[in-house]
Amino acid sequence: MCTDPATGLVAALDIGGTKIAGALVDGEGRVRVRSRRPTPAREDGETVMAAVEGVLGDLAASPLWEAAGAVGIGSAGPVDAARGTVSPVNVPGWRDYPLVERVRRATGGRPVTLVGDGVAMTAAEHWLGAARGHDNALCLVVSTGVGGGLVLDGRLHPGPTGNAGHIGHIAVDLDGEPCACGGRGCVERLASGPHLARRALENGWRPGPDGDVSAAAVAAAARAGDPVATASFERAARALAAGIAATAALVEIDIAVVGGGVAGAGEVLFAPLRRSLRDYATLSFVRNLTVVPAVTGTDAGLLGAAAAAAHAWREGAYAGANAGAGGGT
Incomplete structure (x- = not known):
């Protein structure tokens, strides 16, 4: 062996x-x-x-x-x-x-x-992906849920139970909807694929003839200019930006790497995410924080x-x- x-x-x-x-x-x-x-x-x-x-x-x-x-x-x-x-x-x-x-x-x-x-995805991105060479990073998985992990001082930081960096359950809306975790107004409740698509449907977006109501279908509609689909992604992006900025203020990360199925929307997600981050990451020591897509797939x-x-x-x-x-x- x-x-x-x-x-x-x-x-x-x-x-x-x-x-x-x-x-x-x-x-x-x-x-x-x-x-x-x-x-x-x-x-x-x-x-x-x-x-x-x-x-x-x-x-x-x-x-x-x-x-x-x-x-x-x-x-x-x-x-x-x-x-x-x-x-x-x-x-x-x-x-x-x-x-x-x-x-x-x-x-x-x-x-x-x-x-x-989420910690596993972080380890992969720090080893071989977009966080390689960064000593302080947050990596997110935005999919059915929203998970994440941290690299601090050049080392993977899973925490005592292996869950550190779980950004999906940071509360970003104090009066928000209840989350499955038992909290309220969590990032996951606003930015995960199912909740992003649910919000689009509730606000009047309608799927195409195939009946696809996934986040990917909402992303396709946003790329085609649908205002409701676009607004749904913008709200998800703001929630992610608020959670990323809070994490950066707490532990001074310099890069956030975003993967998972929702990140497959590309600039439909990343353009409003970067704009929103400028509104939330305002302190001098987090202002230069960058957000990039994951690459380990x-x-x-x-x-x-x-x-x-x-x-x-x-x-x-x-x-x-x-x-x-x-x-x-």
């Missing part, structure tokens, strides 16, 4: 509500072997775990498997890296599920690192899980016998 996953192969898992992806990733960020299975999200916890084990079995069938020295997991959350458990909102069969221990057992005792999916979760595992190795989290339930990231 490889003795240093920071330079050798790492097994990576990207677990979400629709798919479970796995890969063997080398020290240069190249995906050498991959597998993917649908998430049986409405089934019981053991059925979901069987799908994870199926992906790991696909990877283990590769002759490269023995060279994989550790496992990294990026999972939909909430996660608790300190305890090694996950409770994804969109996988009800997993509540405080001991994922780290189950994956460790399924992979022959390999050390396992767990982070939230659909492999961000896998690459980030691999990077988090390598980071944990470098930080000595695996000293001794697989110290810490979550790998100590």
Whole structure:
């Protein structure tokens, strides 16, 4: 078995509500072997775990498997890296599920690192993407929800439970609508794809003949000049700008990297986001903050899980016998 996953192969898992992806990733960020299975999200916890084990079995069938020295997991959350458990909102069969221990057992005792999916995307962008070379960065995933992660002083900062940087649940509208998290007026409630599209529909936007009511369809309408669709994206952009500016004021980031399905709208989102940021990021030490699209794409979760595992190795989290339930990231 490889003795240093920071330079050798790492097994990576990207677990979400629709798919479970796995890969063997080398020290240069190249995906050498991959597998993917649908998430049986409405089934019981053991059925979901069987799908994870199926992906790991696909990877283990590769002759490269023995060279994989550790496992990294990026999972939909909430996660608790300190305890090694996950409770994804969109996988009800997993509540405080001991994922780290189950994956460790399924992979022959390999050390396992767990982070939230937003932190995984951040690790990928800092390693290979738009945040590379930046010591202080916020990376966001704007999709069905809004997640994120932080790089501070050149190091990934997942926080004690692996959820640090979760910008989606910063409140930006004190009198706003209730959020699924239990709060009110959260960034996610204003800027996530489903809520962005819902607002457009409530304000009079109508889909085309295909009936597509996704955020992508709203983006297409905005590009075509539909004023309601445009206004929906502008409101989402303002919410994101307020959350980014608040984060920058708190920890002095110099770049915000935005990925996820909603970011695929391109300048329909980024143009009003940059304009709005000028209204919110006004202090001298955050005024030069830049916002750019993510570049690691659909492999961000896998690459980030691999990077988090390598980071944990470098930080000595695996000293001794697989110290810490979550790998100590």
